[in-house]
Amino acid sequence: MSASNGVVLVSEVGPRDGLQSIARTMSTQNKCHWIRDLHAAGLREIEVGSFVPASLLPQMADVKEVVQHALSLPGLQVAVLVPNLRGALAAFEAGVHKITLPVSVTEAHSLANVRKTREQVIDELRAIVAVKRERFPTVMVEAGLSVAFGCTLAGRVEEAETLRMSELAAATGVDEVGLSDTSGYAQPRQVYRLFRALQSMLGDRCGGAHFHNTRGQGLANVVAALDAGVTTFDASQGGLGGCPYAPGASGNIVTEDLVFLLESMGYDTGIDLLRMADARASLQAGLVGEPLYGMVPEAGLPKDFRYARECGAL
C-alpha cells in the first residue's frame, strides 16, 4: 500500500464498468482489439468483464471469450467482476487472475443491486474464498465496497459503517478490500480518513480506490487517496458508465486524465498516453457515435511533458 517507490497501478475497468453501463453491446472482436491496445499502451490490470447471466447483462454475454483473449496478453492481470458464487466459479474455471465481488455498505443498495442482504453477500464471499483456497489458490479475490462514501438510496453513509462492513468482508479471508464511490458522493477529507483507517485495520490487504466522476470530484479524491497511501486506482477509458441522462457526469474517472495526474505528480504508471490514443480509437470504433469523455484526450499533452519514469525518483 505504500507509494514510496513511486509506482501506482492503474486498473482499467472500462471493458466491464463502462460497457455494462451503456445500452449498446460492443462486439467481441472490438472488445478484444480494445483490450489488446490497452495492454499495448502499458495497462497491466484490466477488468475485462463480469460473470453475470446474459439475460441480465447481454453486454457481458461473451465474457469467457474476452477472458481467453486477455489471458493471451503477456504480463496482464486479468480481472473480472462477479455478483455471487456461481459467477465466481465460472470466473475461476475461465482462468482469470483476479475476482472482485461488490459488497454494498448499505442494506438498501445491496437489496437493489444484487437482491441480497449484506449478510447474504458476506456469506457468498466466504464461500468464494473457500473455493479459491481449495482449488484456485493463486487467484486474487477482492471485496469491492460499494457506496462506501455515500449512497443514492440511503444518503449519508457513516464512516464507521464503511469500516464495519470492510472488517466483515476482510474476515471472510479475501486478499483485498477496496473502496468504491459508486455514485459520486466522496470528498477528499473523507477519502483520506477512510483509507487511512482501512490501512490501520487491514495493512497490506487494504485495496484500491474506485471513484466515479459523477460530480467532477474524481481526481480531487485521487489526490487525497494518494496522500493516504493508496497505490491502485480504477479508471475507465472514455469515462463510460453511469447515468445516460447526465452526459459526461456519471462514469468512472477517465483513464487518460488519471494517468496524466499521476505522471505529472511523479508516480510511474508505466502507461504511454500516446498509445492510449490508439486504444481510444479502438474503443470508439467499437461504439461508433458513443460520446467519450476526457480532458487530456481533448487538450493533448502540455509542452515539455515528461513521464515520471523519465524524471528519476520522486
Add this chain to the structure above:
Amino acid sequence: MSASNGVVLVSEVGPRDGLQSIARTMSTQNKCHWIRDLHAAGLREIEVGSFVPASLLPQMADVKEVVQHALSLPGLQVAVLVPNLRGALAAFEAGVHKITLPVSVTEAHSLANVRKTREQVIDELRAIVAVKRERFPTVMVEAGLSVAFGCTLAGRVEEAETLRMSELAAATGVDEVGLSDTSGYAQPRQVYRLFRALQSMLGDRCGGAHFHNTRGQGLANVVAALDAGVTTFDASQGGLGGCPYAPGASGNIVTEDLVFLLESMGYDTGIDLLRMADARASLQAGLVGEPLYGMVPEAGLPKDFRYARECGAL
C-alpha cells in the same frame, strides 16, 4: 491565508475570464442580470470585466456600466482585470474595489499577451501602486502571476522562476500576489510547494489560486492548494473560457463544482448551489446555445447533502 476558520472565498471570474474568451458578446443587460444572480447566490467577489480597449476586446466595451451595476450590490467586492496603467486609471475612476494586473512568469508569454517585457509590466505595476497610494488607497491591487506552473509557449517553468517573479511583483507594493495556471500545466505537488513557498515569502500578501481545467486537473489542484493554506479560489460559472476547439477542455474550473468540493470538505463558501442554478439560467439566457460545463449542475446534489455552515466546525 489560513483556512483554519473554515471560510474560503470563491471569486467568480466568469464575467471577465469567461466572457472575454468567447467570440460572442453578452449584452450589458444580460451581464447585469447574471452578476445580480451570482451575488444573490452568495458570491462576495466577482471579477466583472476588464478595462481594455474595446477595439481589442469588444466583449468588454461596456465594462464601466457593468461596474456601476455591480457597485450597487451590497457587500460585493467588485474586481476587474487591467492590462496596464491606463486601464488601472480607468478602473480606479470607475470605483472598483480590486484591480488585478496579470504578470507573466515567462518572457514569451508576456510578449505574446501584452506585448511588453516582464520588466515593463513590473514597471507598470509600480506605477499603478503609486497611483493607488496617492489617490485610491482603499482599492486592493493584486498581481496575478500568469503561466506560473507552465507555459504553452515556453513549456516547463521552473518553480524558482515563478518565485523570483512573485518577489519582483510583491516588491512593487501590491497588496497580493496570486498564482495562475493559465493553460492547465499545474499538478498538485507543484501547487502545494509553490503556494507554501509563496506564503513563506509573502505571508498575508500571498494571494489566491486561479486554475484552468484544461486537462481536468483543476479540482485536484484545489485540494493541494487547500492543504497549502490557500483560501481564495477563482472559478467561472459554466467553465467558460479558453480554447474553443477543445470543447469543455480549457475554461476555468467550474464554480458549482468548486463550491461543491469546498462545502463537502467542510469549507464554508457562503454560496447556495440551488440559487447558482438561477445564475446559470441567466448566463445561458445571455448566451443562448453556448455550451456550458459543469458536473454538479448536470448531476445535481447528492441525497442528504449539507453545506459546511450546517455542520458546525470543520
